[in-house]
Amino acid sequence: STHYSHVKRDLHKRDCFYMPKLALKTEVQEFRAYYDNGIVIEYKSKKIIIDSLKRPTKPYDAILITHGHKDHVNPKALHGAYPIIMSEETATIIRIRDNERLRYIKANPGTKLTINDITIEAFNAGHIIGSLSYVLDFKDLRIGITGDFNVESSIILNGNKSLPADIIIMEATYGDPDYVFPSRKTIYNELKTIIENNTKSGNVLLMGQPLGRGQELTALLKDYPIYIEPNIKILNNALGLKYGKVLSDLPETGSIIITGTQKTP
Ligand SMILES: [Zn+2]
Numbered sequence: 001s002t003h004y005s006h007v008k009r010d011l012h013k014r015d016c017f018y019m020p021k022l023a024l025k026t027e028v029q030e031f032r033a034y035y036d037n038g039i040v041i042e043y044k045s046k047k048i049i050i051d052s053l054k055r056p057t058k059p060y061d062a063i064l065i066t067h068g069h070k071d072h073v074n075p076k077a078l079h080g081a082y083p084i085i086m087s088e089e090t091a092t093i094i095r096i097r098d099n100e101r102l103r104y105i106k107a108n109p110g111t112k113l114t115i116n117d118i119t120i121e122a123f124n125a126g127h128i129i130g131s132l133s134y135v136l137d138f139k140d141l142r143i144g145i146t147g148d149f150n151v152e153s154s155i156i157l158n159g160n161k162s163l164p165a166d167i168i169i170m171e172a173t174y175g176d177p178d179y180v181f182p183s184r185k186t187i188y189n190e191l192k193t194i195i196e197n198n199t200k201s202g203n204v205l206l207m208g209q210p211l212g213r214g215q216e217l218t219a220l221l222k223d224y225p226i227y228i229e230p231n232i233k234i235l236n237n238a239l240g241l242k243y244g245k246v247l248s249d250l251p252e253t254g255s256i257i258i259t260g261t262q263k264t265p
Contacts, residue, residue, distance in 0.1 A: 031141060033169055039145065041169075043138045046118055050134070050145050056081055061116045065104075066147025067131035068093030068211055075100035083115060087122075089130025089239060093211060096238045107132060126150040126160040128212040129239050135165050144168040154184050155219045156241075188220055195224065199254045210260035211235065217258050218243055227251045229259040 032042040038052035047060045051072040056063060065073050065086035075094050078084060084104040094100050105113065109124035109132065118136055125131035127148040136143045144165030153159045181187070191206075198204050206217055214232040218241050226244035228236065233246045247257055 028141070028167075031143070031167070033143070033167075039169060041136060041143055041145075043136075043141060043143070046116065046138065048118065048120075048136055051147070052081075053077060061118055062120065064120065064132075064134050064145070065090055066125060066133070066145070067128055068097070069128065069148065072147070075102055078102055085113065085120060085122075085134075087130040087132055090132075092238050093130065093235065096235055097211070123163060124158055124160060126153070126157050129156065129215055131157075133160060133163055135163050142166050146170045148173065152184055154216055155188070156216055191220070195221070195256060199224075199256065202253060203251065203255045203257060205257045205259065207259050207261050214258060214260060215239060215241055221256055221258070224256050225251070225254060226256045226258055229257075232258060232260055 030044050032040075034040050037054040038056070039050040041048045041050070048062050048064060049056050049060050050064045051066055052063050053071075053074040055077045063078065063081055063084045065084060067073075067087075068090045073086075073090070073094060075098050079102075082103060084102055085107050086102075086104050087108060088106050091102065091104055091106075094102065107113065107120075107122040109122055111122045113120045118138055121135045121137065123133040123135065125133040125147050127150050131147060131149070133147050133149055134145045136145070142165040144163035144167065146160070146163065146168065148171050149160040150157070151159045151161075182190075195204050208214060208217060210229070210232045214228075215236060218226065218228060218232070218236050222241075222243040227247040228244045229247050233244070236242070236244075244258070245251075247259065251257065
């Protein structure tokens with residue numbers, strides 16, 4: 001078809017060495033993805049916005065929230081927006097941290113919703129509690145959105161498995177090969193060794209991102225005498241991790257203190 005040769009010619013012009021089968025599909029020409037204070041996916045007359053940080057301009061079919069980190073959700077901008085899709089845990093994080101209650105449709109890994117003929121399926125992202133990846137199925141084209149994700153399992157989360165999609169839009173914070181870390185198992189063991197060596201005569205202070213590392217450290221060290229910064233403790237309790245004591249004064253020797261690297265998670 002004309003379309004077909006047009007795509008081929010276009011690819012040639014751009015000096016593409018690799019021509020995926022998909023690039024020959026005419027559907028791709030009607031697909032757009034761009035960043036506008038959130039990832040915007042447009043396909044034919046449909047529009048989905050992911051992790052919108054500003055008040056979304058209408059029309060759109062749905063707003064998806066991948067997880068509760070502040071660079072992915074700004075609840076103040078979403079008052080009155082509908083439909084919003086997110087996990088119950090993400091809604092809890094927004095309620096506890098930001099004191100905001102958004103009207104939303106609940107999604108868990110495995111949830112499939114159809115909105116205006118678009119099937120939206122949620123998957124476990126493995127990043128923080130409540131984090132989701134999504135696949136948007138437009139019937140003739142499936143778009144995967146990873147959100148922040150982790151393929152390796154941790155003490156609280158399973159790793160993200162692959163997404164069944166034709167095109168994947170991937171977060172790439174750790175895409176640089178400089179960021180290759182030891183396995184979780186190695187890190188957990190190293191941490192426990194440090195703790196056991198240093199709690200004999202003192203306390204151990206662990207600092208990390210309150211939302212994410214705060215819960216992982218709490219779960220990992222739940223059988224140790226842990227004291228947790230109030231902000232993290234409140235969040236942990238709401239997320240079902242009711243371990244440790246609230247940090248107020250300096251605890252007795254042999255304690256582990258879990259605290260954040262920033263004031264609010
Ligand atoms: Zn994140």
